[in-house]
Amino acid sequence: MRGPARLWRGLGGDRLGKAGLGAIGSSLGCFLVTSALGPSVVEPALPGGPRHPPYAFDTDPSPYLVIGLVVLGVLAGAGGLALCFTAVGRGWRCRPMPLVAAGVLVAAAFAFLPPIGSGDHLNYAAYGRMVVTGHDPYATRAVDLPGDPVIGAVEEWRRAPSVYGPLATAQEAFASWIGGESMRLTVFVMSLINSLAFALTAAVLYWTSGTPERRLRTALLWTFNPLLLFHLVAGSHNDTLAIAPMVAALAVFAGRRASAPRALAAGMLVGAAMAIKLPAALVGGGPAWVLLRHWRATRDRAAPWRLAALFAGAGAVVFGTFALAGPHAFDQVGKAANSVSLATPWHLFDMLTGRGGNRTVIKIGFVLLLLWLLWLLARALPRQDDGPGEGAESHRIAAALVLAWLLAAPYELPWYDGFAWAALALVAWSRFDWLLLAHTTALSLAYLPARDPKLIGLPDGLNWLVTIVRPVIIPVLTTAILIAVIRTCLRARDRVPAPARSPRASAESRG
Numbered sequence: 001m002r003g004p005a006r007l008w009r010g011l012g013g014d015r016l017g018k019a020g021l022g023a024i025g026s027s028l029g030c031f032l033v034t035s036a037l038g039p040s041v042v043e044p045a046l047p048g049g050p051r052h053p054p055y056a057f058d059t060d061p062s063p064y065l066v067i068g069l070v071v072l073g074v075l076a077g078a079g080g081l082a083l084c085f086t087a088v089g090r091g092w093r094c095r096p097m098p099l100v101a102a103g104v105l106v107a108a109a110f111a112f113l114p115p116i117g118s119g120d121h122l123n124y125a126a127y128g129r130m131v132v133t134g135h136d137p138y139a140t141r142a143v144d145l146p147g148d149p150v151i152g153a154v155e156e157w158r159r160a161p162s163v164y165g166p167l168a169t170a171q172e173a174f175a176s177w178i179g180g181e182s183m184r185l186t187v188f189v190m191s192l193i194n195s196l197a198f199a200l201t202a203a204v205l206y207w208t209s210g211t212p213e214r215r216l217r218t219a220l221l222w223t224f225n226p227l228l229l230f231h232l233v234a235g236s237h238n239d240t241l242a243i244a245p246m247v248a249a250l251a252v253f254a255g256r257r258a259s260a261p262r263a264l265a266a267g268m269l270v271g272a273a274m275a276i277k278l279p280a281a282l283v284g285g286g287p288a289w290v291l292l293r294h295w296r297a298t299r300d301r302a303a304p305w306r307l308a309a310l311f312a313g314a315g316a317v318v319f320g321t322f323a324l325a326g327p328h329a330f331d332q333v334g335k336a337a338n339s340v341s342l343a344t345p346w347h348l349f350d351m352l353t354g355r356g357g358n359r360t361v362i363k364i365g366f367v368l369l370l371l372w373l374l375w376l377l378a379r380a381l382p383r384q385d386d387g388p389g390e391g392a393e394s395h396r397i398a399a400a401l402v403l404a405w406l407l408a409a410p411y412e413l414p415w416y417d418g419f420a421w422a423a424l425a426l427v428a429w430s431r432f433d434w435l436l437l438a439h440t441t442a443l444s445l446a447y448l449p450a451r452d453p454k455l456i457g458l459p460d461g462l463n464w465l466v467t468i469v470r471p472v473i474i475p476v477l478t479t480a481i482l483i484a485v486i487r488t489c490l491r492a493r494d495r496v497p498a499p500a501r502s503p504r505a506s507a508e509s510r511g
Helices: 004-010 013-036 063-089 096-111 120-132 166-179 183-209 212-223 226-234 239-253 260-274 278-298 303-325 331-336 345-353 359-380 390-408 414-424 431-446 464-490
Strands: none
Touching (some): 013 063, 013 096, 013 226, 063 431, 096 212, 166 183, 166 303, 183 212, 183 239, 226 239, 226 414, 226 431, 239 414, 260 278, 260 303, 359 390, 359 464, 390 431, 414 431
């Protein structure tokens, strides 16, 4: 009788791939059902006309049921992706377009269902409402306007002005202009724009991938990734809006010789992403590094102009939008820099050395760890196997920057990982796909739900999710993942990794 290990090795890539896609489908079904059940501990109620979308039943589901569905969805989705990654390594291939179409359809379905997972969309709607009613969202708090039908519905962060960029605020104001005094309709408009941004990113990744194998990779890592569909789309987080121009910037820059106009356009797109969420600036480091290295290696007289065009494009958009936003647009950035989220390795450091008294040490440690991880990842991430094009190298460096930031940052939430998934989708298969999957899965289980348990009335039987899982178990796991990333980088055979070779398709899948 064959042992489990031999039986597992004997399974063909095609069987594993089909099983993985089935698990992903089950995962998405769990998330869709959770949203359709109506308001619960993972789904805030949306005041407003019931005839307005998004639509859901009003079943008053048990907290145990909805959290159980989300846990099942996260585990099934992570397991499905793991099976698909293993299957690809064993030669499995399938047509990427059906996966892309399925992912876009699921994203569209989520747009018509209420957001789940957190209450951040209530904050977005409140900031947009502030703009429409003549208040500065960067200087006004929800508690300052308690009688407003939209602003008064905010659950958390009632004493925090907006920390988001001017373009994010403009999108929120547009949604509020349409939604008026209806929180429900305002959230629907934001969710619809968010789903469109997700689909646009999927389209850019698909059409710039070039080969069916790479398109399958972008479909699995982005468009049909159930963890991203849960956090970014079903959760309606505005990170999706920043990722779309971020990916577009890398696509515009791609090529063996990016001209000055293309560098300018790429810079403007990076600036647009920064004007939504500032960490999106990291991807601009990919094109900038490639242009700087080319300049130093060839002394090409055109290289400085291309580099200047990249920075000019980003600077024009950033300074222009933040100038319009007013003098308070950066007020919350400094305060956010002092935050340490419970599910990160820095929380363990905070606990061991005295909570709240080591912010300067943590900031210095973050910068040093970020730089070390960037150096390691820039050496260890695989190069493409189709030549040394500037676009491919810019993708690799951008992925290294984003991954280093996510792993080193003191404040990290599961939907932030969307930046890394989009960047990694543009490079070759590697062990870092698995490590990012473990990271996103751990953070997903940490925030169940990502709402204040006191406000939502979380049962005592589930308090251990907030008191044990989030602040104790998950920080240990994310620390282990960080160590695993460092060890993977250090074990790289060469200082400059050899080009990654795509796994060969099995005879059955080729047929």
